[in-house]
Amino acid sequence: MKADALRGHLDPMILAVVEQEPLHGYAIMEALLERSGGELDLPTGTLYPALRRLERAGYLASEWSTVGGRKRRTYQLTAAGTKMLASGKQEWLTFRAVVEGVLRPGQA
Amino acid sequence: MKADALRGHLDPMILAVVEQEPLHGYAIMEALLERSGGELDLPTGTLYPALRRLERAGYLASEWSTVGGRKRRTYQLTAAGTKMLASGKQEWLTFRAVVEGVLRPGQA
DNA sequence: TCTGATAAGTAGATTCGCTACATGTTGCCT
DNA sequence: AGGCAACATGTAGCGAATCTACTTATCAGA
Numbered sequence: 001m002k003a004d005a006l007r008g009h010l011d012p013m014i015l016a017v018v019e020q021e022p023l024h025g026y027a028i029m030e031a032l033l034e035r036s037g038g039e040l041d042l043p044t045g046t047l048y049p050a051l052r053r054l055e056r057a058g059y060l061a062s063e064w065s066t067v068g069g070r071k072r073r074t075y076q077l078t079a080a081g082t083k084m085l086a087s088g089k090q091e092w093l094t095f096r097a098v099v100e101g102v103l104r105p106g107q108a
Numbered sequence: 109m110k111a112d113a114l115r116g117h118l119d120p121m122i123l124a125v126v127e128q129e130p131l132h133g134y135a136i137m138e139a140l141l142e143r144s145g146g147e148l149d150l151p152t153g154t155l156y157p158a159l160r161r162l163e164r165a166g167y168l169a170s171e172w173s174t175v176g177g178r179k180r181r182t183y184q185l186t187a188a189g190t191k192m193l194a195s196g197k198q199e200w201l202t203f204r205a206v207v208e209g210v211l212r213p214g215q216a
Numbered sequence: 217t218c219t220g221a222t223a224a225g226t227a228g229a230t231t232c233g234c235t236a237c238a239t240g241t242t243g244c245c246t
Numbered sequence: 247a248g249g250c251a252a253c254a255t256g257t258a259g260c261g262a263a264t265c266t267a268c269t270t271a272t273c274a275g276a
Contacts, residue, residue: 003264004231005203007115010264013210026223036206046264048225053263069272070223089211095113096204098144102121103197111233112262118233134254154233156256161232177241178254 001039009095010050012088013040015059015081022076024065025051051075059084109147118158120196121148123167123189130184133159159183167192 017023017031029047032040051073054060059081062073077085125131125139137155140148159181162168167189170181185193 001199001203001206002116005116005199007232007263008110008113009207013207016211024223025225032210035210037209039202039206040210043265043267044224045226045266045268050263052225068222071271072223091109091113092207092211094147095109098109098147099117099121099200101145102140102143102148103124103200115232115263132254133256151234151236152255153235153237153257157232160256176253179241180254 009092010046011054011059012085012092014047014050014054015077015085015088018060018075018077019082019085022074024072024074026072028075054081117200118154119162119167120193120200122155122158122162123185123193123196126168126183126185127190127193130182132180132182134180136183162189 013032014028017028017035023031025044025048028051029042029044032042051060051062055062055075059078060075061078062075065072065074121140122136125136125143131139133152133156136159137150137152140150159168159170163170163183167186168183169186170183173180173182
């Protein structure tokens, strides 16, 4: 999968994996990897800046903790993040309709 | 629809609209607009550079003509472009599966 | 002891869609 | 006659987000 296919779609995906329960960065990476069937293996240089961006934007809130001698920053959805996720899901459906309307992926 | 959602997805869409018949730039814009149900209204500063990029990459070939006193550059798929389109469609399916696996857009 | 997994981060490059601008023709409306 | 919308193509430069490559540190197991 090409790198910039992800552009603009990563944010809602990150929000989606912390929807059920708060997770720390590394766990978010693993969750994305698992939910995508092994396709979405984000480099840390993508994920960590993205998390900070989402926090700065007010969609995530973070908290430090230490588990087994390792420091974790755990992220959870804010109210704004919940709204953002909902609208992100909606925008995905629109986007999908646009691409498929143009691409007609059924046709060989 | 956000601007950079399009990133990496525009190329196969452009190739798709010239699949059936060669079209000139302006007609490609209109075809995209129509097939997307009015959602995909590309600025010329996006489309024309994209067409040149696709030609430089060998996926499109162009030819000048004059119709009704107006100059047109008509683009058609090359053999490489046809292959690229096919793999682009395939990649779209993978991408869609990844996003939907993570997003679960069915869930509110 | 050394490697791999866990954990978080930054710096800098690249890419591409965008805004804004530039140019010219045709045809319709007033 | 004049003006404006639609037709038609293009460039320059900006900005944002993902990437590669690197850094730091702990812990478990071979």
